[in-house]
Amino acid sequence: MDYVMRNAYFRRRPAATSVSLASDANPTIRVIVAMFLCLLLQTLLPLVPKVGPLFRYIDFMVILTVFVGVQPHAVRASLIGMTGGLAQDLAYGVLYGANGFSKTVIGYLLATVSVKFSLDSKPVRFLVLPLCSIVNSLLFVYFHYFFGLQAKATTFRDIVRVALCQLVANVIVAIPLFWLFDRTLGKWLAVRGSGKTIEPRAF
Numbered sequence: 001m002d003y004v005m006r007n008a009y010f011r012r013r014p015a016a017t018s019v020s021l022a023s024d025a026n027p028t029i030r031v032i033v034a035m036f037l038c039l040l041l042q043t044l045l046p047l048v049p050k051v052g053p054l055f056r057y058i059d060f061m062v063i064l065t066v067f068v069g070v071q072p073h074a075v076r077a078s079l080i081g082m083t084g085g086l087a088q089d090l091a092y093g094v095l096y097g098a099n100g101f102s103k104t105v106i107g108y109l110l111a112t113v114s115v116k117f118s119l120d121s122k123p124v125r126f127l128v129l130p131l132c133s134i135v136n137s138l139l140f141v142y143f144h145y146f147f148g149l150q151a152k153a154t155t156f157r158d159i160v161r162v163a164l165c166q167l168v169a170n171v172i173v174a175i176p177l178f179w180l181f182d183r184t185l186g187k188w189l190a191v192r193g194s195g196k197t198i199e200p201r202a203f
Helices: 002-047 059-067 073-094 098-116 120-145 156-184
Strands: 184-190 198-202
Touching: 002 059, 002 073, 002 120, 002 156, 059 098, 059 120, 059 156, 073 098, 098 120, 120 156
Parallel strands: none
Antiparallel strands: 184 198
């Protein structure tokens, strides 16, 4: 009897491990798919005739980086921000690394702060997003200014105007996007104050 029970136990262990690995991989895949869809929207929407200019100020990758960054996983948030930002730089032909660096910083800092303070509630996310949008705009402008790539005709008023337009556009678009992300993406949560983790789960 003991022999049968031991055999049954050891036969079940690989199945449990495979289920755990699948549950770990599934949210990761969904986040990667979301990143590519955001990049696709970022590239195609401004090209739509007549209404394209309305989407010019939206930064889908900032919204996704904030959504991922408010969860306490700095590596994932940094990688999502860096990959999405570098893809934006490549697609737009701007200074390579400007968007990548700014979104890496945003993702890492948010995830680091969220280890100590809970940032993943819906009201807090909408308070964090405007600040991250402004930081992203300022870092982007600073890199172009530092490397002498800023247009000479650009004034401080122009920079403020564009930053505010991006802030408003990002917050408006984040309302449906956060709702969609809540229902489609996985979430890793660290149990604050302990070394344990909760299994990835859908929102």
